[in-house]
Amino acid sequence: MGFYKSVTIxxxxxxxxxxxxxNAQANNFSLFQNFFSDNKIQTISIxxxxxxxxxxxxxxxxxxxxxxxxxxxxxxxxxxxxSIQNISLRKVASTKQFTFDQRWQEAxxxxxx
Amino acid sequence: MTRDGKRPKSYKKTDIPKxxxxxxxxxxxxxxxxxxxxxxxxNDYYAVRRxxxxxxxxxxxxxxxxxxxxxxxxxxxxxxxTGQLFILNSxxxxxxxxxxxxxxxxxxxxxxxxxITAWNGSQTFFANSHFKHLGYNAPKSYGTTLSTQxxxxxxxxxxxxxxxxxQILNSSFEDFYFGFYSHEADNVVIIGNDYRDNIxxxxxxxxxxxxxxxxxxxxxxxxxxxxxxxSRHVTDSYVLNNIVTHNVGSGIMLDRQSGNNVIxxxxxxxxxxxxxxxxxxxxxxxxxxxxxxxxxxxxxxxSQNNIIAGGEVSLNSHQAFMIYKDDLKNTNRDFKKxxxxxxxxxxxxxxxxxxxxxxxxxxxxxEIALSNINWRKSSLKKDYFQGDIRQFEKQITxxxxxxxxxxxxxx
Numbered sequence: 001m002g003f004y005k006s007v008t009i010x011x012x013x014x015x016x017x018x019x020x021x022x023n024a025q026a027n028n029f030s031l032f033q034n035f036f037s038d039n040k041i042q043t044i045s046i047x048x049x050x051x052x053x054x055x056x057x058x059x060x061x062x063x064x065x066x067x068x069x070x071x072x073x074x075x076x077x078x079x080x081x082x083s084i085q086n087i088s089l090r091k092v093a094s095t096k097q098f099t100f101d102q103r104w105q106e107a108x109x110x111x112x113x
Numbered sequence: 114m115t116r117d118g119k120r121p122k123s124y125k126k127t128d129i130p131k132x133x134x135x136x137x138x139x140x141x142x143x144x145x146x147x148x149x150x151x152x153x154x155x156n157d158y159y160a161v162r163r164x165x166x167x168x169x170x171x172x173x174x175x176x177x178x179x180x181x182x183x184x185x186x187x188x189x190x191x192x193x194x195t196g197q198l199f200i201l202n203s204x205x206x207x208x209x210x211x212x213x214x215x216x217x218x219x220x221x222x223x224x225x226x227x228x229i230t231a232w233n234g235s236q237t238f239f240a241n242s243h244f245k246h247l248g249y250n251a252p253k254s255y256g257t258t259l260s261t262q263x264x265x266x267x268x269x270x271x272x273x274x275x276x277x278x279x280q281i282l283n284s285s286f287e288d289f290y291f292g293f294y295s296h297e298a299d300n301v302v303i304i305g306n307d308y309r310d311n312i313x314x315x316x317x318x319x320x321x322x323x324x325x326x327x328x329x330x331x332x333x334x335x336x337x338x339x340x341x342x343x344s345r346h347v348t349d350s351y352v353l354n355n356i357v358t359h360n361v362g363s364g365i366m367l368d369r370q371s372g373n374n375v376i377x378x379x380x381x382x383x384x385x386x387x388x389x390x391x392x393x394x395x396x397x398x399x400x401x402x403x404x405x406x407x408x409x410x411x412x413x414x415x416s417q418n419n420i421i422a423g424g425e426v427s428l429n430s431h432q433a434f435m436i437y438k439d440d441l442k443n444t445n446r447d448f449k450k451x452x453x454x455x456x457x458x459x460x461x462x463x464x465x466x467x468x469x470x471x472x473x474x475x476x477x478x479x480e481i482a483l484s485n486i487n488w489r490k491s492s493l494k495k496d497y498f499q500g501d502i503r504q505f506e507k508q509i510t511x512x513x514x515x516x517x518x519x520x521x522x523x524x
Contacts, residue, residue, distance in 0.1 A: 040438060040476055040477030040478075040501055040523075041475070041477060041478065041501045041502065041523040041524075042523075042524070043523070043524045044502075044505050044508075044521050044522060044523050044524065045521070045522045045524060046505075046508060046509060046512045046519055046520070046521055047519065047520050047522070048516045048518060048519060048520070049482045049483070049484055049516075049518040049519050049520040050518065051460075051482070052462070052484065052518070053420055053422045053460060053462040053463070053484065055400065055401065055422055055423045055463065058375055058377070058398050058400055060351065060353060060375065060377060061326055061351055061353075063304055063326070063328055063329070063353075066280055066282060066302045066304050066326075067282070068201070068240045068241060068282060068283065071199070071201065071238045071240050071280060071282070072201075074238065075174065075176075075199055075201075075238070078139055078172050078174075078197065079139050079174075
């Protein structure tokens with residue numbers, strides 16, 4: 001019986017410990033917070049608040065203009081313009097890690113030249 | 114393979130690589146394939162083995178490409194532009210050709226992966242497309258980047274180039290270092306996309322970006338930090354109707370003086386961090402958001418004149434609202450760059466709140482207005498107030514019983 005008693009007590013203690021730990025964790029150890037927190041506020045005033053906030057006071061943007069079809073329209077305008085193409089393969093200085101900024105700068109320098 | 118049937122030569126570290134530069138005009142991707150040995154059609158995909166740059170007078174159109182386009186990691190491929198880039202009904206992947214697998218990152222995320230970067234003067238149009246495995250930990254190479262850089266104007270000998278603009282619609286972004294990043298971008302619209310399992314952030318407009326609309330996106334599974342973050346003076350923007358869920362950090366964060374934004378009608382659930390976090394960000398309107406099953410519902414630090422109205426804040430494992438001041442001495446913040454005032458004030462109105470750990474925790478505040486809140490149901494244990502406001506719990510609950518709307522001012 002002594003063995004079973006010990007096990008029972010051990011299990012109960014373990015359960016209490018787990019509950020305490022979970023609670024303390026969730027509360028940021030709130031049991032002790034009055035001792036350890038900054039307690040930045042000492043006094044407060046409480047007054048009625050009469051400025052109601054209207055939920056419809058903010059106008060939200062219409063999203064209707066942002067569609068695939070409207071992008072296609074922009075694309076069509078673009079392709080209808082004079083589209084003389086100029087494509088080239090340009091040497092660009094490299095760094096070991098393909099540093100982008102440097103590569104881009106070199107490309108633009110070559111382009112100017 | 115190249116047109117003569119040989120495998121293209123890979124770069125050695127000592128080689129001088131080349132970029133395919135489109136200087137002028139409008140070109141379709143198919144034409145680019147025809148004109149360059151460095152972009153080839155293979156059996157199952159198109160292989161891009163050089164960086165592509167698009168000049169300010171040029172447009173590249175990638176439209177209705179049936180096979181996926183692989184930007185080759187082992188060849189240093191990426192796309193960068195000051196012109197226009199259209200990617201419509203197509204798929205772009207970062208790929209490692211040597212091992213025939215998606216481009217991966219090392220533990221420090223610093224090894225090169227292909228990316229897409231738009232500079233000032235650029236316009237970006239992505240729609241109905243899929244993007245995967247792009248971006249790594251190097252400036253402006255995070256994945257999809259829209260950025261203003263002074264050196265672009267100097268090099269192009271152009272003054273007053275417009276900030277990069279863009280529309281990103283109905284597309285998916287997966288396994289990016291950052292799903293979206295911007296620096297001084299303007300008029301960017303991100304609507305109807307699926308940002309899934311990205312690494313640091315999913316959507317990260319940064320540094321003086323403004324006039325953004327981030328709407329109707331699904332943002333989930335971000336692995337290290339937040340789902341959507343507006344950071345450092347991101348202003349005059351809307352975050353609307355997004356579903357933001359299962360991110361490791363907060364669902365939505367506004368940080369470092371990001372103000373005059375509207376965060377409305379978002380569903381923010383099951384994030385390991387907070388539902389919405391406001392750090393040093395004032396004058397924002399949080400309207401009718403549903404914030405459930407996160408850590409703290411809404412966390413507010415050193416931020417003034419924010420309004421939280423409508424919607425629901427329930428079932429969060431910590432407080433519905435955590436409001437506090439902090440001198441940030443324990444952070445590595447650059448106080449010259451990121452000025453803040455150690456004050457906090459907020460109006461909270463017409464909120465349904467149920468079954469959080471508690472209604473509110475504070476550690477210093479200036480003003481808190483509470484109006485029409487079902488505070489009695491807000492907490493699991495009738496433990497409504499925590500932190501330094503707890504000492505006034507009896508007075509506050511009594512006042513709330515007598516008057517539906519009260520204002521607390523600390524003296």
